[in-house]
Amino acid sequence: MVARVEKDVEPDGQTDEAQQAAKRRVALTRESILEAALRLCSPEGGGQLTFSRLGKELGADPTAVYRHFRDKDELVLALTDLTIQEGIDLARAALPDGPSDDWRAWLTVTSESVRASYLARPALAVLAAARTTASPAETHSVELLISVLHRAGLGVVEAAECYRSLLDLTLAMTQYTAAFSSLDPATQAKDEAAWAVKYATLPEEEFPLLHRSAPRLTELFRDDAEVFRMTLATFLDGVAARIERARQQRGASA
Amino acid sequence: MVARVEKDVEPDGQTDEAQQAAKRRVALTRESILEAALRLCSPEGGGQLTFSRLGKELGADPTAVYRHFRDKDELVLALTDLTIQEGIDLARAALPDGPSDDWRAWLTVTSESVRASYLARPALAVLAAARTTASPAETHSVELLISVLHRAGLGVVEAAECYRSLLDLTLAMTQYTAAFSSLDPATQAKDEAAWAVKYATLPEEEFPLLHRSAPRLTELFRDDAEVFRMTLATFLDGVAARIERARQQRGASA
DNA sequence: ACCTGAACACCGTTCAAGT
DNA sequence: ACCTGAACACCGTTCAAGT
Numbered sequence: 001m002v003a004r005v006e007k008d009v010e011p012d013g014q015t016d017e018a019q020q021a022a023k024r025r026v027a028l029t030r031e032s033i034l035e036a037a038l039r040l041c042s043p044e045g046g047g048q049l050t051f052s053r054l055g056k057e058l059g060a061d062p063t064a065v066y067r068h069f070r071d072k073d074e075l076v077l078a079l080t081d082l083t084i085q086e087g088i089d090l091a092r093a094a095l096p097d098g099p100s101d102d103w104r105a106w107l108t109v110t111s112e113s114v115r116a117s118y119l120a121r122p123a124l125a126v127l128a129a130a131r132t133t134a135s136p137a138e139t140h141s142v143e144l145l146i147s148v149l150h151r152a153g154l155g156v157v158e159a160a161e162c163y164r165s166l167l168d169l170t171l172a173m174t175q176y177t178a179a180f181s182s183l184d185p186a187t188q189a190k191d192e193a194a195w196a197v198k199y200a201t202l203p204e205e206e207f208p209l210l211h212r213s214a215p216r217l218t219e220l221f222r223d224d225a226e227v228f229r230m231t232l233a234t235f236l237d238g239v240a241a242r243i244e245r246a247r248q249q250r251g252a253s254a
Numbered sequence: 255m256v257a258r259v260e261k262d263v264e265p266d267g268q269t270d271e272a273q274q275a276a277k278r279r280v281a282l283t284r285e286s287i288l289e290a291a292l293r294l295c296s297p298e299g300g301g302q303l304t305f306s307r308l309g310k311e312l313g314a315d316p317t318a319v320y321r322h323f324r325d326k327d328e329l330v331l332a333l334t335d336l337t338i339q340e341g342i343d344l345a346r347a348a349l350p351d352g353p354s355d356d357w358r359a360w361l362t363v364t365s366e367s368v369r370a371s372y373l374a375r376p377a378l379a380v381l382a383a384a385r386t387t388a389s390p391a392e393t394h395s396v397e398l399l400i401s402v403l404h405r406a407g408l409g410v411v412e413a414a415e416c417y418r419s420l421l422d423l424t425l426a427m428t429q430y431t432a433a434f435s436s437l438d439p440a441t442q443a444k445d446e447a448a449w450a451v452k453y454a455t456l457p458e459e460e461f462p463l464l465h466r467s468a469p470r471l472t473e474l475f476r477d478d479a480e481v482f483r484m485t486l487a488t489f490l491d492g493v494a495a496r497i498e499r500a501r502q503q504r505g506a507s508a
Numbered sequence: 509a510c511c512t513g514a515a516c517a518c519c520g521t522t523c524a525a526g527t
Numbered sequence: 528a529c530c531t532g533a534a535c536a537c538c539g540t541t542c543a544a545g546t
Contacts, residue, residue, distance in 0.1 A: 028529085051520065061531050063521080072520065073441060130434040132445050134452040139461065146463045160467030164474050165485040168427060175433065176426035180384040187327060191386050198388040207393065209400045213414030220418050231419040231489070238491030282510085305539065315512050317540080326539065 028060055030068050030078075037079055041121035047182060049076075049123050079121075080128040081135045087117035088141045103152040103243075104236055110145060111170045111232055118174045125178030129171045153243045153250075162239055169235060177224040195221050282314055284322050284332075291333055295375035301436060303330075303377050333375075334382040335389045341371035342395045357406040357497075358490055364399060365424045365486055372428045379432035383425045407497045407504075416493055423489060431478040449475050 036057040039045040046053065051072070055062030069075040091113035095106060118125040142163060149159035180188065199214040210217075220227055290311040293299040300307065305326070309316030323329040345367035349360060372379040396417060403413035434442065453468040464471075474481055 050518085052518080063532080064530055066521075067529055073444075130430050130437075132449055134448045139452065139456070139464070143461045143464045146467065150463060156463055156466045157470050159463070160471055161474070161484055162488070164471060164481060165488055168430065168481055169423065169485055172426040172430035173422060176384050176422065176429055179429065183384075190327075194388045195386055198393065202393070207397045209404060209410055209413070210393070210397045212410045213400065216411050217414055217418060220415070227418060227422055230415055231423055234416070234419055234492035234496065235485070235489050236492065237495045238488035238493075241491045241495050242488065304537085306537080317513080318511055320540075321510055 028058060028064060028068075033058065033065055033068055033075070034078055034082060037075060038082065038121060038124075041079070041123040043122065043181075047123045049127070076124070076127050077131065077133050079124050080131055081133050083117050083121065083124060083128070084114065084133070084135060085137050087114035088137055090117060091141075100148075101151065103148045104240070106148045107145070107166060107236060107239075108232065110141070111166060114170055115174045115228065118171075119178060122178035122182050125175055126182055129175035129178070149239075149243075153247045155246065158242070158246065162242070166235070169232070173228050173231065177228070180224075192221065282312060282318060282322075287312065287319055287322055287329070288332055288336060291329060292336065292375060292378075295333070295377040297376065297435075301377045303381070330378070330381050331385065331387050333378050334385055335387050337371050337375065337378060337382070338368065338387070338389060339391050341368035342391055344371060345395075354402075355405065357402045358494070360402045361399070361420060361490060361493070362486065364395070365420060368424055369428045369482065372425075373432060376432035376436050379429055380436055383429035383432070403493075403497075407501045409500065412496070412500065416496070420489070423486070427482050427485065431482070434478075446475065 033054070037049060037054060040049050040053050040057060041047065045057075051062040051065060054065055058064070065075070069078070088110075091110045094109050094113070100106060118129060145163045145166075146156070146159045149162050150156055154162060180191075196218060199210070199218055202211050202214065204211045287308070291303060291308060294303050294307055294311060295301065299311075305316040305319060308319055312318070319329070323332070342364075345364045348363050348367070354360060372383060399417045399420075400410070400413045403416050404410055408416060434445075450472060453464075453472055456465050456468065458465045
């Protein structure tokens, strides 16, 4: 009976939200806000970052966040820093210390790690992939990537250009995938149905090649990860060709 | 004095909006709506597609559009069809009739044309690049692209995979650029400043390669078109390597 | 048959008022 | 010093009312 009056310890789950609010009301800090915001950006957290949801998650008035971040953009930038950092840590864990000579593995792991880190929070990927924060951790990572490409045989400037291409390719395709997966399910289904119907009803005489590759294309529609892997692999084949060309040029001039 | 009462013919520009409204009130059709919407999506038209702006542009109540399109998504999809169509027409004008043997020119022109067509309406690119409409014109274009790659030496399925990679690469990087250019100028400037400061103050001992390539990287920050060209070129180098490999395999098995 | 205008549930953001 | 809550200018969308 007493418990029923003291809502804070009410055990029956009826006032879940209020309980959470009470629990968290003490801890409205920059860190707790960022943590809650990251949760909201994930598919499990709803996949939408808004002030009202953030307020509810924190058990505070939505506008309380403005005491810690000047506006939504500043919040998004801070979240971007954390996500990039996580991607770099992920890559570092999968790679040997210091630069190795396997430039291809290095670039693949880095790219896939950044992608994975963003895709764990599609809502953030949509908002932030095109932004740059130039954080310290990122800078070290860039120097390392360029050094890997330089040691593989590319000139410094060409290595930097390659890094830039790879970064944009990765972030762009990640944002692209995140944007589609952030659409409401009905809209996604509409697009998918359009493709399926289309490919199923192609007259073979008019579209012989499309008809033969339709099963594979339909398969790829659902599998953004596979398309990304293919695209990245082809891009890196191109980088390999450039490295080969650079070596030959150096050989000719020597 | 009389003119002052009859607002419709007032010549002094004070009731510009009302005049436009009167002029266009007759022509609220699917076509006129699409035309106005495309105008709004362009940078000159404000670069934002909303019902209220659309209503103002048409001289009608914002909700009048709902008589011609079920919701915003249906409007966006119709605009996408027009934009893709324009991109294909653009490519066709720059390419010879029927498939040629210069697969590289074919792929480059097609990709750049679709990109240009979308970037003329960044607001649409942001909303629609990840969507698919599977329009008839698009289907023909896809069959042609696959045939170009197949004639170059790739197997049918591998050609289809290459087409898919190229399409995603193009649309993703286009959306990425459009997203950044759709940010308000102050935010864009913030990002740019972050980079510039960063690169200008890199200690040479700690970041020797980054220090040497900083001028080029700074240059590329402003020039999305150049980054796209570079990335596409490297990707196509990779496609060339795959074509070569496919030819060798056919030679070995023959 | 088509358009208008009030209404609703959301956005981000500001600001005076509370503690 | 930090939080609340009303308010504002926007979104997309619905629906009863007009013509």
